[in-house]
Amino acid sequence: MDAPDSIITAVERHPKTASRYLIFIDGQYVLTVHEDVLIKHRLLKGERAEPDKLRLVLEDEEQQRAWSDALKQVGRRPRSEKEIRQYLKRKQYLPPLIDRIVLRLKEQNFLNDADFAAQWTEQRIYSQKKGRRLIKQELQLKGVALATIQQTLNQVPVDEEQRLAFELAVKKWKLTSGGALDKKRKTAAFLIRRGYSAQIVSNAVRKAAETFREEADASDESDMWDWPEA
Structure with a gap:
């Protein structure tokens, strides 16, 4: 004689999470499911609970x-x-x-590497004043495709990046001790660590030196800096 089918004997709302339900089979607690899974599989009191059905329930849960x-x-x-x-x-x-x-997230536009790269770049450029070289490295670590990264960085105006680098250079210059030569070297090294290109660093440091011309002698002012790409 075949064993009788198991029956769902109770369905109770989870005491702490309204969207989840406790399922009791043959008087014993068996599992907790989301309400979407509950509805999809008709997990109602009195319904049969065949093993194949429970397997599908667990997969969907x-x-x-x-x-x-x-x-x-x-x-x-x-x-x-x-x-x-x-x-x-x-x-x-x-x-x-x-x-x-991942596919479902993409289909519902919750996941888009191009949008992610754009938001990441904007935040790093304007809030943290980082250069595009460092941003490129960060996005590569995040798994963003190189073509997507390049397309995103191409949208950043060079003059805007130059403006932000100069603002940093001025602040660093003010906080740096020593003569003009020391200030130039330390400010340049700081900007390079922030991820700015050699050309932008050179321009920012030169402009900062000119801004504080009274601190620099003629030989320092005429010094040309060619900073290699890091």
Whole structure:
């Protein structure tokens, strides 16, 4: 004689999370599911709970959790595709599921490396006053394609980057001790570390020296600086 089918004997709302439900089968708690999974699989009191059905429920519940985890990440700040993939991998989701989540994020425009690169660049350029060389390195580490990075950086006006580098040069110059030659070297090294190109560094340092001309003697003022690309 075949064993009787298991039956869902109770469905209770989660006490702390309104969108989740506790499922009881044959009087015993078995699992917690999101309301979307509950509705999709008709997990109602009195319904049969066949093993194949429960397997599909568990698969959909894992996908729902992965989707929820991914949404929380992109909701906190823009993310690159590589960042999301690494995060979901750390959460121990399997590659096929990660692929599905990433595709869904792209389809719903939650994940777009071109938009991510543009926002990242704007924040680094204007808020942190970093040069495009350093920004390029950061975006490469984030997994953004080189062509996308170059296209994004090409949108940054060179004169704007030069203006921001000069502002930094003036601040650094004021805080640097020593003569004009020391100030030039230390200011240039500082700007190079910030990721500015050799040409922009040279122009910014020269302009800063001219601004504080009274601190520089004639020999320092005539000194030409050719800073190699780092």
